[in-house]
Amino acid sequence: MEKVLEKEPQYRLEQAKKAIFCDLIEDWFKASTLPLSLRKKLNEECPLDIRAQTSTSKDKRAVKVLITLKDGSKIESVLMRHKDGRNTVCVSSQVGCPLNCPFCTTGKMGFKRNLSVLEILEQVLFFARYLKKLKA
Numbered sequence: 001m002e003k004v005l006e007k008e009p010q011y012r013l014e015q016a017k018k019a020i021f022c023d024l025i026e027d028w029f030k031a032s033t034l035p036l037s038l039r040k041k042l043n044e045e046c047p048l049d050i051r052a053q054t055s056t057s058k059d060k061r062a063v064k065v066l067i068t069l070k071d072g073s074k075i076e077s078v079l080m081r082h083k084d085g086r087n088t089v090c091v092s093s094q095v096g097c098p099l100n101c102p103f104c105t106t107g108k109m110g111f112k113r114n115l116s117v118l119e120i121l122e123q124v125l126f127f128a129r130y131l132k133k134l135k136a
Contacts, residue, residue, distance in 0.1 A: 024132050064076060064078050065077050065079075069122075077091050079127045091121070095111075
């Protein structure tokens with residue numbers, strides 16, 4: 001994103017960050033503070049979609065998501081909804097796990113790599129969008 005915006009005025013980067021992290025947009029065309037031509041370019045070069053499959057517990061207090069990363073690796077994250085109204089997100093920091101615990105599917109796949117900051121952030125962003133939709 002920064003590469004696309006490098007020739008734009010600095011405030012465009014701030015507008016883009018606000019659109020992603022405050023407005024929780026899922027498509028650049030919803031970033032109405034940006035010019036249409038820039039939104040088109042960002043949509044092509046920096047898509048905001050998150051490829052994910054969700055499953056919800058019977059009591060609806062836990063939502064598990066399987067996210068497919070850009071390289072095809074898959075990671076899991078969980079949203080826990082507490083009775084007192086708090087929400088907690090458990091995020092992955094690695095693809096796979098080196099511990100190989102006999103009860104854990106992730107451990108059986110072995111350690112692949114550490115996640116980038118953006119891949120970790122993607123998990124948090126997914127659940128921020130998810131919770132926003134619930135309140136709508």
